[in-house]
Amino acid sequence: xxxxxxxxxxxxxxxxxxxxxxxxxxxxxxxxxxxxxxxxxxxxxxxxxxxxxxxxxxxxxxxxxxxxxxxxxxxxxxxxxxxxxxxxxxxxxxxxxxxxxxxxxxxxxxxxxxxxxxxxxxxxxxxxxxxxxxxxxxxxxxxxxxxxxxxxxxxxxxxxxxxxxxxxxxxxxxxxxxxxxxxxxxxxxxxxxxxxxxxxxxxxxxxxxxxxxxxxxxxxxxxxxxxxx
Amino acid sequence: xxxxxxxxxxxxxxxxxxxxxxxxxxxxxxxxxxxxxxxxxxxxxxxxxxxxxxxxxxxxxxxxxxxxxxxxxxxxxxxxxxxxxxxxxxxxxxxxxxxxxxxxxxxxxxxxxxxxxxxxxxxxxxxxxxxxxxxxxxxxxxxxxxxxxxxxxxxxxxxxxxxxxxxxxxxxxxxxxxxxxxxxxxxxxxxxxxxxxxxxxxxxxxxxxxxxxxxxxxxxxxxxxxxxxxxxxxxxxxxxxxxxxxxxxxxxxxxxxxxxxxxxxxxxxxxxxxxxxxxxxxxxxxxxxxxxxxxxxxxxxxxxxxxxxxxxxxxxxxxxxxxxxxxxxxxxxxxxxxxxxxxxxxxxxxxxxxx
Numbered sequence: 001x002x003x004x005x006x007x008x009x010x011x012x013x014x015x016x017x018x019x020x021x022x023x024x025x026x027x028x029x030x031x032x033x034x035x036x037x038x039x040x041x042x043x044x045x046x047x048x049x050x051x052x053x054x055x056x057x058x059x060x061x062x063x064x065x066x067x068x069x070x071x072x073x074x075x076x077x078x079x080x081x082x083x084x085x086x087x088x089x090x091x092x093x094x095x096x097x098x099x100x101x102x103x104x105x106x107x108x109x110x111x112x113x114x115x116x117x118x119x120x121x122x123x124x125x126x127x128x129x130x131x132x133x134x135x136x137x138x139x140x141x142x143x144x145x146x147x148x149x150x151x152x153x154x155x156x157x158x159x160x161x162x163x164x165x166x167x168x169x170x171x172x173x174x175x176x177x178x179x180x181x182x183x184x185x186x187x188x189x190x191x192x193x194x195x196x197x198x199x200x201x202x203x204x205x206x207x208x209x210x211x212x213x214x215x216x217x218x219x220x221x222x223x224x225x226x227x228x229x
Numbered sequence: 230x231x232x233x234x235x236x237x238x239x240x241x242x243x244x245x246x247x248x249x250x251x252x253x254x255x256x257x258x259x260x261x262x263x264x265x266x267x268x269x270x271x272x273x274x275x276x277x278x279x280x281x282x283x284x285x286x287x288x289x290x291x292x293x294x295x296x297x298x299x300x301x302x303x304x305x306x307x308x309x310x311x312x313x314x315x316x317x318x319x320x321x322x323x324x325x326x327x328x329x330x331x332x333x334x335x336x337x338x339x340x341x342x343x344x345x346x347x348x349x350x351x352x353x354x355x356x357x358x359x360x361x362x363x364x365x366x367x368x369x370x371x372x373x374x375x376x377x378x379x380x381x382x383x384x385x386x387x388x389x390x391x392x393x394x395x396x397x398x399x400x401x402x403x404x405x406x407x408x409x410x411x412x413x414x415x416x417x418x419x420x421x422x423x424x425x426x427x428x429x430x431x432x433x434x435x436x437x438x439x440x441x442x443x444x445x446x447x448x449x450x451x452x453x454x455x456x457x458x459x460x461x462x463x464x465x466x467x468x469x470x471x472x473x474x475x476x477x478x479x480x481x482x483x484x485x486x487x488x489x490x491x492x493x494x495x496x497x498x499x500x501x502x503x504x505x506x507x508x509x510x511x512x513x514x515x516x517x518x519x520x521x522x523x524x525x526x527x528x529x530x531x532x533x534x535x536x537x538x539x540x541x542x543x544x545x546x547x548x549x550x551x552x553x554x555x556x557x558x559x560x561x562x563x564x565x566x567x568x569x570x571x572x573x574x575x576x577x578x579x580x581x582x583x584x
Contacts, residue, residue: 016384209448
């Protein structure tokens with residue numbers, strides 16, 4: 001019997017707070033709510049939730065300050081609720097250490113999938129093999145299989161896939177990818193990443209016209225999707 | 230022409246005023262020192278009005294007249310008393326000096342006036358810039374507040390509708406109604422998105438922020454944005470293997486595609502497949518072409534160019550395409566229906582090196 005994960009919902013709108021909490025409880029989580037950044041930080045410190053859902057635009061103390069403060073002491077997954085058109089805010093939140101974002105108005109299905117992905121990423125014990133529907137990545141033997149068919153990747157492609165899949169559900173910045181896969185080698189640009197990513201996607205996506213594992217994250221970089229929708 | 234006239238007037242005035250002083254002085258028989266002061270005043274006024282050259286010439290002419298008409302022997306340019314040489318020289322020096330001082334003062338006054346005018350213009354310009362900046366900041370925060378205030382209730386409605394759908398699992402009637410609410414809510418959401426995008430672009434705040442965007446990612450994002458459309462019918466997506474990425478603002482490009490797709494969905498029977506195709510532009514190597522093909526009622530050939538008549542969604546899509554240096558065209562589709570062609574600039578990646 002596992003104890004259900006505790007999720008802290010921080011939003012200034014009471015209707016969003018209540019409806020979200022209710023749906024999260026229905027999905028099997030325990031919830032706590034706060035209506036601004038300062039209250040959220042207080043609750044975070046006293047209750048140590050397993051995940052934080054935070055609105056960005058709140059009167060008083062906003063979501064950015066809360067994210068920075070939480071990141072000062074904890075690696076708890078943080079999912080940001082952003083609004084369309086506020087792309088700079090979204091990128092800033094990710095930069096401050098948020099793990100993911102959903103854009104209002106989001107669907108519940110989408111939000112629950114994101115929550116599961118974050119909890120899985122942070123709670124799972126390190127493993128030598130990553131299993132996704134129809135895709136297996138053997139980190140030790142550096143092999144990738146689609147069903148029973150082995151996929152041949154170049155070392156760079158494998159390193160890219162490994163980085164993204166280990167961080168499944170988390171948007172990764174181009175700079176992070178260049179730093180981790182290319183060790184920031186001089187002359188490596190976003191276009192270098194795009195070229196290799198394009199060929200990796202052609203090899204692992206069952207339908208390159210409708211990607212299900214790796215998607216681009218506008219103005220950020222790429223994201224690996226743990227649960228193909 | 231005007232400058233010439235004003236120069237001429239200065240010369241004439243100098244001549245007349247010196248002549249007048251000379252005539253009055255001679256006829257009335259004023260003593261030479263009074264006449265000297267009168268000449269000095271005339272030279273001062275002429276310098277003030279006519280400038281350095283007229284002033285200097287007037288000084289010399291006045292000195293000659295002074296000698297000729299007022300110092301004995303009269304009506305010659307010779308002087309009987311050597312002391313008069315001194316008086317005449319003193320007069321010449323004084324009048325030339327007055328002339329130069331007056332002209333210098335006038336030039337300085339003009340420069341000061343010019344500086345004052347320039348300063349006033351700079352101040353006015355700054356005030357204008359400041360006003361523009363303030364109004365842009367106001368527009369931005371207003372748009373952000375509107376976006377937040379409109380999106381929040383829609384988010385709440387979306388979540389509650391999903392919750393109700395789950396509870397209504399067995400009730401077909403209720404499910405149908407809830408489906409309709411969900412669809413209308415999502416339509417309302419897209420219209421708000423559209424209007425906010427347009428407002429942002431018009432406020433000059435949101436300039437398109439372009440980056441290489443694979444068409445497949447646009448297709449996938451469209452699927453996530455229109456879950457009800459994709460649940461209701463088959464949408465076949467195909468990106469040609471050699472299709473370059475689009476060089477567009479990903480968020481605006483998605484909005485264009487969603488609007489066009491939504492329009493195709495609205496006009497064509499649910500049983501018919503909608504096709505999404507992305508490939509190189511057949512004529513322009515710098516572009517890619519995304520086509521949305523439906524089996525709706527089609528369009529009369531005469532109407533194809535007039536997107537404006539085909540609803541707000543398409544009109545907005547056209548404006549958004551234009552901001553991305555793209556365009557949208559509608560054409561009849563062979564076998565019935567419409568082809569919407571979205572042409573967007575292509576982004577070229579460097580040729581792949583061997584890894």
